[in-house]
Amino acid sequence: ILNVEQSPQSLHVQEGDSTNFTCSFPSSNFYALHWYRWETAKSPEALFVMTLNGDEKKKGRISATLNTKEGYSYLYIKGSQPEDSATYLCAEKGWGKLQFGAGTQVVVTP
C-alpha cells in the first residue's frame, strides 16, 4: 500500500446501531495515525493520535484500534446518533506532514 485508503467511501447507519470502518496505510516508516471528524463548514476535529501497535483509544462512543504490522486502523461508533453524521478522515503522519485518506462519510438516520 503506497497511499492511505479508507473504506467504505460512505455508509448509512440507523440510529442506535453500531458501525465501523477501515483505514489502510503504508506500514513502513510509520510514525503515527491520526483520526479526524469533519462536519461540513466546520474545522476537522481531532479525535485520536495513535502511535503504538495494538493501541486502542476511546472518546465517548467512538473508539479506534491500530495494527502497524499489517497497516490498518479501525474506527468504531457504538450506538450511533444523528450527531455522529460526519466525514471521518484518517491520516498517516510522516516526519511532519499528514497524508490523508479520502474519508468515510457516515450518515446516521433517526
Next chain:
Amino acid sequence: EPEVTQTPSHQVTQMGQEVILRCVPISNHLYFYWYRQILGQKVEFLVSFYNNEISEKSEIFDDQFSVERPDGSNFTLKIRSTKLEDSAMYFCASSGGLQETQYFGPGTRLLVL
C-alpha cells in the same frame, strides 16, 4: 478552547490575480501547515513552517506559492498568479510539537474564474 481561525471564509478571484489567505494559529503553537482539498479529491499537504522557515513542502508548492509569518500571530499563504486549478478549500493547521496533534481551521474556499 483555543482554535485556529482563517479569513476569508470564501474568496473569488480572477485567473492571474494574487491572493493572500490568512490564518491565526493557536497562540502557543510552533508548527504551522497549509493543506488543500480540491473538490472530490483527498486533502493534500502543501507546506510546513517552523522557526520562521519552510521545513517541508510538496511538489504542489511551486514558485507561485509562498508563506509568511509577518507578526507573532498571523500565518499567510500567498498565491502570486492564480490558476483555475488552484480552486480548492485551503486549510491552515498548527501544532505544539512536530509529533503532536495538528489542529485545523475551518478553511478558505478559493474559487478562481
